[in-house]
Amino acid sequence: MSEIGNKGFILIVDDNPTNLSVLSEALTSKGLRFRVAVDGESAIAQVERNQPELILLDIQMPGIDGFETCRRLKANPVTANIPIIFTTALADIESKTKGFILGAVDYISKPFAQEEVIARVLVHLRLKQLNESLEQQVRDRTLALQQAQVKLVQQEKLSTLGELIAGIAHEMNNPINFISSNIPPLEEYIAGISAILKLYEQEYPNPQETISTAIADLDLEFMLNDLVKIIDSFKIASERIRNISNSLRTFTRADSDCKVLADLHQGLDSTLMILQHRLKNNSDRPCIEVIRNYGELPEVNCYLGQMNQVFMNILANAIDAIDEAIFQGKMICKNPQIKITTAADSENHILIRIADNGMGVPERLKQRLFEPLFTTKPVGKGTGLGLSIAHQIVVEKHNGTLEVNSQLGVGTEFTIAIPQE
Known part of the structure; x- marks a missing residue:
């Protein structure tokens, strides 16, 4: 039974025709594929082009010997993990020790016994397979652990954030209700006082x-006229605070256990309201313009609180990208913008595109943006969980997709697609 996959092979490195014949015959008897190199330089060149499962390496060869060939192969990260079995007539301890120090896994002594060659080769092929299987299991477990950690962080973050913001919204409601409910009678009182003062003016045109x-x-x-304007400003301010309170409640809507029909435009607007302070101009840049290209969207069956978390993470990232571009002097456009485009496609998917004209992301990093704990931000500026959580919510919770398109120096666009259901 072959221990090598469909494309795998063993590389025999030996300059002696007799040795090559014996080794070839031994491998062929077990259905093992092999290739041949007659010196160290050609062996290294072959291995770099196409990696074998295992190498049978002669020590005494013309040019660089087997020890030097082994050293070079082990020094190259691409070829370092290929098992090397030395084939040699040298039986002294010093030579064997040197080979093991250089990274060889075993020795086969000359003259060859076919049964020994087969036995050692099969053992080390099996060990290699077990090692690769173990490494894959470690990678799988590590990934599963990271995903579990992300879920725990996401759940804890949403729960804590929801409780905090819901508490703030509740506390805001009492004073704002008091203010707004007292504005109408205050208007009446001021109007009444103004009327009485005018009557006094008519009755006593020449006071003391x-x-x-x-x-x-x-x-x-002036004071009587200005009081009317002050009352109007109270109305506008109280209405704004009420809108913020409503946005906070919308953002943290407690629907984590079941999906609800929701207006995603409302979720986007509530998120933008919460981020309003970050969109304003500061000492380094003008205000970030938000362009809303909203299409006609039906209500979508979704976990609205979690979708709002996706919007928050992506929009906050867009603001960070613009601020970082300006800080590093790499902002090509002097008018920072975030563009939000929504539409329903012909395949019953809701599409939400959020684009910024910030720094952009290099191609080599783009595919890693959704990895847990990966961040392009400076130390202390990001956890590396925001986009990973967003990806998990869209893909796992809503059977959708979250894709990124970015060009360095131009900007970044995230596209969210979720089924209407």
Whole structure:
């Protein structure tokens, strides 16, 4: 039974025709494929082009000997893990020790016994397979552990954030309700006082000097007009606070256990409201313009709180990318923008594209953006979990896709696609 896959082979490195014949016959008897090299240089060249499963390497050869060939192969990360069995007539301990120090896994002494060659080769092929299987299991377990950690972080983050923001929204409601409910009677009181003052003015057009002086010092007419404007500003401010409170409740909507029909535009708008302070101009840049190209979207069956978390992570990343581009002087466009485009496609998918004109991401890093704990941000500026959590929510929770398209120096666009269901 062959221990090599469909494309695998064993490389025999030996300059002696008799040795090559014996080794070839032994491998052929077990259905093992092989290739031949007659010196160290050609062996190294072959291995770099096409890696064998195992190498049978003669020590005494013209040019570089087997020890030097082994050293060079082990020094190259691409070929370092290929098992090497030395074939040699040297039986002294010093030679064997040197071979093991250089990284060889075994020795086969000359003259060859075919049964020994077959036995040692099969053992080391099996050991290589077991080692590769173990390494794959470690990689799989590590990935599973990372994904489990991300889920725990996501659940804890959403739970803690939801409780915190829900508490803030609740605390905001009481004072804002008090303010807004008292504005109408305050308007009535001020209007009533203004009317009485006008009646006094009609009845007593020539008041005493002390009253005239007080009216002039107070600038009564201006004050009465300005009171109306102040009340109007109270109305606008209280309505804005109410909108923020509603946005906070929408953002942290407690629907983690079941899907609900939701307006994703509302989720996007509530997220932008929460991020408003980061979009404003600062000492380093003008305000970031948000362009909403909203299409006609039906309500979508989704975990709205988690989808809002996706929007938050991607939009916050876009702001970070713009700020970093400006900080490093790599912002080509002087008008920072985030463009949000939504549409429903012909395959019953909802598409949401969020694009920025920030730094962009190099091609070599683009495919790693959704890896847990991977971040392109400076130390202390990111956990490396935001996009990983977003990817998990879209793909695992909503059977959708989250893709990234980025060009260095131009910007980055994330595309979310989820089924309407």
